[in-house]
Amino acid sequence: MGANETRQQIVDVAxxxxxxxxxxxxxxxxxxxxxxxxxxxxxxxxxxxxxxLDAVIAQRAANTRAMLDVWDQDAESPADRIRSFVHMLIANQTSIMAHGCPVGTLCNELAKLDHAAKDDAAGLFSLFRDWLAQQFAALGREADADALALHILMRSQGVAALATAFHDEDFIRREVEDMEAWLHAECPAASIPHSRQPA
Incomplete structure (x- = not known):
C-alpha cells in the first residue's frame, strides 16, 4: 500500500x-x-x-459538498432537494440511533473542549445551511430563506438527538413526515414532489 493510500486509510479509520x-x-x-x-x-x-482531526473535517466537508452536488443533479425541484436532506435521517437511522448525528456530535464535543477546530467543524453545518437557504430562496422565500434553513437544521438535529436517546425508528419516520408537512405549509409550491406533478 502506497503512502497516499495509507494516509487515506488513517483518515477513514479516524x-x-x-x-x-x-x-x-x-x-x-x-x-x-x-x-x-x-x-x-x-x-x-x-x-x-x-x-x-483537520484531515477528517476536510474529508467530511468534501463528502458533504459531493452529496449536495448529487442532490442538485438528481432532484428536479428545490422542494425535492430539501426532501433529500430530510430523508437523510431515515437513510442513516441505524448509525444515528447508535451514535447521533456525525456533524452535531463533533461540533458539540469540540465546543465543550474549546478546541481550535470547533469553527471548522461548525463549517460543516454552514454547508447545509447555505445550501438549504438556496433551495428555500428558489421556492420564493428569499426574505427568510436563511431562517427557514436554520429551522429545518434545528429540527433534524433534535430528531437525531432524541433518536439516539430512545432508539425509536417510528419516531424518526413520524418526524420526517411532519417536516414534510411543515415544508408544504411554508412553501405551498413544494406540496407535490416534482416527479409526481401532472403534465
Missing part, C-alpha cells in the same frame, strides 16, 4: 472512531491499531491527533 467513540476518547494507539500500523509508521503520516 473519522469512524471519532464518530463512534468521540475525538477526545480516541487515541493515536486506537487509530494505529485499527489501521495496522506501528507508531513509527503512523507518525510518518500524522504528527498529532489535531492534524488527523
Amino acid at each position: 473519522d469512524r472512531l471519532f464518530y463512534e467513540h468521540g475525538f477526545e476518547a480516541t487515541s493515536f494507539a486506537d487509530i494505529a491499531k485499527d489501521v495496522g500500523l506501528s507508531r513509527g509508521n503512523f507518525y510518518y503520516h500524522f504528527k498529532t491527533k489535531d492534524e488527523i
Whole structure:
C-alpha cells in the first residue's frame, strides 16, 4: 500500500472512531491499531491527533459538498432537494440511533473542549445551511430563506438527538413526515414532489 493510500486509510479509520467513540476518547494507539500500523509508521503520516482531526473535517466537508452536488443533479425541484436532506435521517437511522448525528456530535464535543477546530467543524453545518437557504430562496422565500434553513437544521438535529436517546425508528419516520408537512405549509409550491406533478 502506497503512502497516499495509507494516509487515506488513517483518515477513514479516524473519522469512524471519532464518530463512534468521540475525538477526545480516541487515541493515536486506537487509530494505529485499527489501521495496522506501528507508531513509527503512523507518525510518518500524522504528527498529532489535531492534524488527523483537520484531515477528517476536510474529508467530511468534501463528502458533504459531493452529496449536495448529487442532490442538485438528481432532484428536479428545490422542494425535492430539501426532501433529500430530510430523508437523510431515515437513510442513516441505524448509525444515528447508535451514535447521533456525525456533524452535531463533533461540533458539540469540540465546543465543550474549546478546541481550535470547533469553527471548522461548525463549517460543516454552514454547508447545509447555505445550501438549504438556496433551495428555500428558489421556492420564493428569499426574505427568510436563511431562517427557514436554520429551522429545518434545528429540527433534524433534535430528531437525531432524541433518536439516539430512545432508539425509536417510528419516531424518526413520524418526524420526517411532519417536516414534510411543515415544508408544504411554508412553501405551498413544494406540496407535490416534482416527479409526481401532472403534465
